[in-house]
Amino acid sequence: MNNDIFPCLWFNQNEKEAADFYVETFGGKITVDTPMVINLDLFGQRMMLLNGGPAFEKNASISFMVMCETVEEVEKYWNNLSKGGIVLMELGEYPWSKKYGWVRDKFGVTWQVYLGENQGDQKIIPTLMFIHNNNGKAMEAMEFYTNIFPNSKIGSVLKYGEGVGNETHEVPGNVQHAHFVIDNYDFFCMDNSYDHQFNFSEGISIVVMTDNQTQTDHLWNSLTSDGGEESMCGWLKDKYGVSWQITPKRLLELMNNFDGTDRSQKVFQAMMTMKKIVIADLETAYNS
DSSP: OOTTEEEEEEESSOHHHHHHHHHHHHOOEEEEEOSSEEEEEETTEEEEEEEOOSSOOOOTTEEEEEEESSHHHHHHHHHHHTTTSEEEEEEEEETTEEEEEEEEOTTSOEEEEEESOOOSSOSEEEEEEEOGGGTTOHHHHHHHHHHHSSSOEEEEEEETTSSSOOTTOOOTTSEEEEEEEETTEEEEEEEOOSOOSOOOOTTEEEEEEESSHHHHHHHHHHHTTTTOEEOSTTEEEOTTOOEEEEEEHHHHHHHHOOOSSSHHHHHHHHHHTOSSOOHHHHHHHHHO
């Protein structure tokens, strides 16, 4: 599992309440607590909660699969997550799991609680839903991502019309459920033909912490290729609309290296003018 890759959830003033809720639900702890950013450690995994205001809302295009080993564990998480939330699929037995449910919690984050074998050490797995103009592109997207990142692979792939009856009338050959890995971080994905009133957005993004400018450039250029879209402050959208934050570790080092001067503020101001983060320009701002 790679803790240099982790999800970022967008909140509007209620991130601290949500952070306490997730720590209560799953265990773990708050590792960073600032007015803008809260970082959680859940099962040894990093998750960021960003106080970004009302601009974006979270939705089920990216949900989080919680891999459980016992029925009691499923029920514990489900009971908390469903309080004040909206049940999308009732907790029960399904062809793919003897105990499974899908719920949108009271903060707008969508969870799939799953009883079954987890072959890795990653307990919470982001799950991408390819819908609307992306429907049918899950396989293509997995190939796109695994070609960009090192230590990556496509794992098991179950397609509609294969193995499990296609009672949902989905397109045969589309991905019903698949597992892939980018740089030792697990994802699931699926195609879905339903006309959902949402799609990928900045409400849930994927943060990648980079070691140097070469890595930053590679990921930025690759993810914005073929129809991707550059945004500000290290944010981008890939050609499927998935939001990423490509963040050099050096940025955080410079901003956290407060020595009683306004250096960290200069770094912040420099970052605010950038699309892709340029480490040399941050160093110049810091030393100016």
